[in-house]
Amino acid sequence: MKELQELAQSVEQGQVQKVSGLTQQLLDSGVSPQTVLNDGLIAGMTVVGEKMRSGEMYLPEVLQSASAMHGSLKILKPHLVREGAQSRGKIMVGTVKGDMHDIGKNLVSIMLQGAGFDIVDLGLNVPPQKFVEAITAHQPAILGLSAMLTTTMLNMKTTIEAINAAGLRSNVKVIIGGAPVSQKFADEIGADGYARDAVLAVDKVKQLLGVTA
Amino acid sequence: MSVSFRALSVPDPSGLMFGRAPKPVSCGFGLELGKGQVYPELNFTLPTMVLDESNWAAVVAHYEEIGTSIQRAAKRLKLPGLMVEFELLPPMTEHPSWGAEITAILHRHLKQAHKDFGLPCALRVTPTDIRDVTRPPDLRSGKPVEALLQSFEQCAAAGADVLSIESVGAKEVHDEALLYGDLDGVIFALGVLAPRDMDFLWKKIVTVCSSHKVVPGADSACGFANTAMQLSSQGMLPEVLAAVVRAASAVRSLVAYECGALGPSKDCAYEGPILKAITGTPIAMEGKSASCAHFSPVGNVAAAMCDLWSNESVQNVRLLSGPAPEAYLELLAYDCRLFNQALKSGTERAYQDLLVESDVHLSPQAYILSPISTGRIASAIVKESSHYAMTLAAARESVLILREAGQKKELDLNSREIEWLERISRDLDALPVDEQQLLVSMQERYGHLFSAASYGL
Numbered sequence: 181m182k183e184l185q186e187l188a189q190s191v192e193q194g195q196v197q198k199v200s201g202l203t204q205q206l207l208d209s210g211v212s213p214q215t216v217l218n219d220g221l222i223a224g225m226t227v228v229g230e231k232m233r234s235g236e237m238y239l240p241e242v243l244q245s246a247s248a249m250h251g252s253l254k255i256l257k258p259h260l261v262r263e264g265a266q267s268r269g270k271i272m273v274g275t276v277k278g279d280m281h282d283i284g285k286n287l288v289s290i291m292l293q294g295a296g297f298d299i300v301d302l303g304l305n306v307p308p309q310k311f312v313e314a315i316t317a318h319q320p321a322i323l324g325l326s327a328m329l330t331t332t333m334l335n336m337k338t339t340i341e342a343i344n345a346a347g348l349r350s351n352v353k354v355i356i357g358g359a360p361v362s363q364k365f366a367d368e369i370g371a372d373g374y375a376r377d378a379v380l381a382v383d384k385v386k387q388l389l390g391v392t393a
Numbered sequence: 394m395s396v397s398f399r400a401l402s403v404p405d406p407s408g409l410m411f412g413r414a415p416k417p418v419s420c421g422f423g424l425e426l427g428k429g430q431v432y433p434e435l436n437f438t439l440p441t442m443v444l445d446e447s448n449w450a451a452v453v454a455h456y457e458e459i460g461t462s463i464q465r466a467a468k469r470l471k472l473p474g475l476m477v478e479f480e481l482l483p484p485m486t487e488h489p490s491w492g493a494e495i496t497a498i499l500h501r502h503l504k505q506a507h508k509d510f511g512l513p514c515a516l517r518v519t520p521t522d523i524r525d526v527t528r529p530p531d532l533r534s535g536k537p538v539e540a541l542l543q544s545f546e547q548c549a550a551a552g553a554d555v556l557s558i559e560s561v562g563a564k565e566v567h568d569e570a571l572l573y574g575d576l577d578g579v580i581f582a583l584g585v586l587a588p589r590d591m592d593f594l595w596k597k598i599v600t601v602c603s604s605h606k607v608v609p610g611a612d613s614a615c616g617f618a619n620t621a622m623q624l625s626s627q628g629m630l631p632e633v634l635a636a637v638v639r640a641a642s643a644v645r646s647l648v649a650y651e652c653g654a655l656g657p658s659k660d661c662a663y664e665g666p667i668l669k670a671i672t673g674t675p676i677a678m679e680g681k682s683a684s685c686a687h688f689s690p691v692g693n694v695a696a697a698m699c700d701l702w703s704n705e706s707v708q709n710v711r712l713l714s715g716p717a718p719e720a721y722l723e724l725l726a727y728d729c730r731l732f733n734q735a736l737k738s739g740t741e742r743a744y745q746d747l748l749v750e751s752d753v754h755l756s757p758q759a760y761i762l763s764p765i766s767t768g769r770i771a772s773a774i775v776k777e778s779s780h781y782a783m784t785l786a787a788a789r790e791s792v793l794i795l796r797e798a799g800q801k802k803e804l805d806l807n808s809r810e811i812e813w814l815e816r817i818s819r820d821l822d823a824l825p826v827d828e829q830q831l832l833v834s835m836q837e838r839y840g841h842l843f844s845a846a847s848y849g850l
């Protein structure tokens with residue numbers, strides 16, 4: 181459908197007002213909100229993700245596209261809720277206890293939102309027990325843990341142990357990221373995945389949730 | 394105490410030379426900086442381990458081992474001088490006595506080295522800025538602020554010779570603005586908010602230093618310009634944006650000197666050459682021999698005007714040769730022998746040219762750190778009188794420098810970088826002359842991220 185392609189292109193170009201306008205037009209013309217979301221917004225953001233990965237787009241341009249998508253989602257959300265549409269998945273993120281670095285974690289949140297996931301951000305310096313309580317309250321599909329220091333990365337292990345002890349581990353997958361960590365470390369502490377950067381974090385989340393687009 | 398810099402201490406860029414600074418600094422056990430020699434500055438951190446009370450003995454053992462290996466390497470390498478930097482980890486600042494205990498250990502090792510084989514040396518101690526533990530950060534009151542100030546006090550009493558910090562005031566706004574490529578927000582953070590926090594914090598640091606007869610070193614725009622540098626190295630931001638942020642960040646770092654800091658600047662403050670041109674004080678820099686900590690596109694040019702040459706940070710792990718800090722001290726020692734031989738033989742200009750020319754044509758971030766570029770940016774800064782105007786002037790001058798370099802084919806800027814440079818230029822030109830006008834619009838845009846009270850607003 182031509183209008184959906186135009187919507188996807190407008191998302192890619194970060195045209196905030198045009199994206200909102202097209203979203204309303206499509207809804208008015210009877211296109212289902214789920215189709216607008218999947219074939220317009222997410223299709224556009226998928227191209228954006230690919231362009232960022234290939235070095236054709238910088239982050240501010242990606243975020244402009246994400247802003248355009250969020251504007252559209254404000255219009256779309258009530259319709260999606262009415263139709264009982266399923267979220268792509270809820271992702272919870274946080275920087276572990278003792279660590280006050282959050283720009284990487286924030287970047288991952290933004291990129292995941294851009295890919296259509298719902299985010300619960302617990303902030304920085306988050307103790308294991310707070311993660312446990314938040315998992316119980318929000319029931320995310322995936323928990324993303326961030327750390328930047330060699331002396332705080334072990335708190336990822338402590339956090340996973342606390343989730344295990346609370347009997348919640350089978351309910352949530354855990355991925356990790358941050359300068360000092362690696363796939364090897366993820367394996368050692370029993371995480372389900374590791375991502376080197378925000379783009380790869382989106383890939384990892386999609387892979388773990390079986391999302392193809 | 395408040396100093397205004399209205400003229401350059403080094404007016405001619407050809408006077409910006411490694412090992413020489415018009416206002417030398419004496420510190421510690423007879424270490425004299427900026428008087429014709431470049432010395433290593435060794436920095437280190439813990440390997441992957443738990444850092445808490447239960448594991449404190451293991452933490453102490455690491456620093457004892459590092460101290461011993463420093464003594465051994467300094468003697469073996471016949472070092473003419475050495476600065477050791479102890480950067481506290483967050484819990485060591487949250488518990489000021491912990492940081493003080495490690496300070497005392499390192500002080501003891503340096504004192505021993507000075508006594509045993511006459512090593513001129515000093516200990517720089519850098520508490521972590523832990524004030525941003527909440528969002529928005531409360532930068533002027535609360536437990537983290539009290540702990541930070543106590544940490545300065547106790548480390549000074551325990552044997553620090555120089556105190557520094559990588560302060561983070563306005564980072565909460567700058568991070569967001571940077572990610573969105575929002576120059577209004579970047580300049581607001583660097584030119585309006587950050588100088589206010591620097592003024593608040595550095596007056597307190599200088600007071601502590603005065604009471605303990607410790608040298609107030611300097612601050613670093615690490616949380617700002619190095620964040621931009623790292624994001625650009627990952628392909629997330631244009632390099633020209635990172636370069637402009639670097640130039641603009643020099644002003645917030647300059648505020649430390651206005652409050653009484655004497656240098657040496659912090660190693661990760663790549664804006665150091667601009668500060669040296671303005672203040673005439675010695676600077677620490679890091680480049681190729683800091684790749685143990687992070688990568689950068691400015692490995693050689695960073696060395697062109699340094700007085701201390703640093704490895705930034707290395708974990709205390711075992712390498713084939715020995716402990717990693719000892720291995721990196723050897724690297725730095727050989728780098729410094731080259732600087733010092735060039736100075737001794739009168740070939741320092743040729744050596745500096747090689748360091749500059751090998752990097753500057755490959756990256757905008759390297760180009761703006763050449764002696765000529767830093768001289769131009771420094772000149773633009775001292776012509777202005779408010780921090781906001783100074784920040785704006787530095788940013789605009791860096792845009793001009795990069796545009797001219799592109800036009801002269803001295804810098805290979807691709808079309809996307811050129812587009813961004815012009816976008817940055819337009820955004821800077823559109824900024825109001827009146828700081829208050831910017832403040833009003835930025836409070837609307839970023840008011841949810843910062844507490845006005847943290848900046849005395």
